[in-house]
Amino acid sequence: MAETAIELTSGAKSVREGLRRALRGPPFDRLAMVDRSNAEIVLAEVLNNIAEHAYAGRPGPIRLWVAREPGRLCLRVEDEGRPMPGHRLPPDRLPAPGELAEGGFGWHLIRALASDLRYDRCGSLNRLCFHLRTEQSAG
Amino acid sequence: MQLESTMQGTTLVIRALDDRIDAAAAIQFKERMRDLTAVPSARVILDLARVHFLDSSGLGAVVAVMKLLAPDRPLELAGLTPTVEKVFRLTRMDTIFTIHRGLEAGLRQAG
Structure with missing residues (x-):
């Protein structure tokens, strides 16, 4: 299974640049529009979470691996920042629309579009693995 | 973050000219919007037709x-x-905003 590796540096601007670079290349460039759009939403949230929380605004390496399987993408994202609180994924809690919250939407978007989310703290690494359905995309 | 504002009758129309409102642009977007909406108007419509990507920070x-x-x-x-x-x-969040299909439709409709 061909696997694509992408390296980027944390930070809002470099995440934007890294995301743009990743989505222009394989396997994302061969996906149907809707699948590519889902990948962009999920990856933007995952990468910005790392930049804001794991690295707390400091620069640090982020590595992304993507493998395409029939009907889905398998993704792995690793960083060397602080672990998730309690070494586990945050609960899925979408703010009620009426609260007019200005944040707290990121993990909900990730959970709504990705499946088989798994987080592990491996020594000094954070590792997040998940799948994205690509059923709208031809082989 | 480039925004362009025009007054159409009593409606202030602000058009986002960049293709993304993301974590890198969110603070600047908020500040520019605060400045541009300082003028009095009956309504404010934000035209997002050119924006192809918005993340949770942009939202x-x-x-x-x-x-x-x-x-x-x-x-x-x-x-x-x-x-x-x-x-x-x-x-x-689509339930708390008035969302028009396009700017023309928004301008035709009374706020």
Whole structure:
């Protein structure tokens, strides 16, 4: 299974640049529009979470691996920042629309579009693995 | 973050000219919107037709602008592209904004 590796540096601007670079290349460039759009939403949230929380605004390496399987993408994202609180994924809690919250939407978007989310703290690494359905995309 | 504002009758129309409102642009977007909406108007419509991507930080900034204008002028949105529409729908924030299909439709409709 061909696997694509992408390296980027944390930070809002470099995440934007890294995301743009990743989505222009394989396997994302061969996906149907809707699948590519889902990948962009999920990856933007995952990468910005790392930049804001794991690295707390400091620069640090982020590595992304993507493998395409029939009907889905398998993704792995690793960083060397602080672990998730309690070494586990945050609960899925979408703010009620009426609260007019200005944040707290990121993990909900990730959970709504990705499946088989798994987080592990491996020594000094954070590792997040998940799948994205690509059923709208031809082989 | 480039924004362009025009007055159409009594409606202030602000058009986002960049193709993304993301974590790198959110703070600047909020500040520019605060400046541009300082002029009095009956309504404010934000035209997002050129924006192809909005993340949760961008969404938070749009909500912040809405709160800034409330309660006198509810922030109306127009021209949501598919990815932007999806982010609003998945977070259910589409239920709290008046969303017009396009700017023309928004201008025809009374606020």
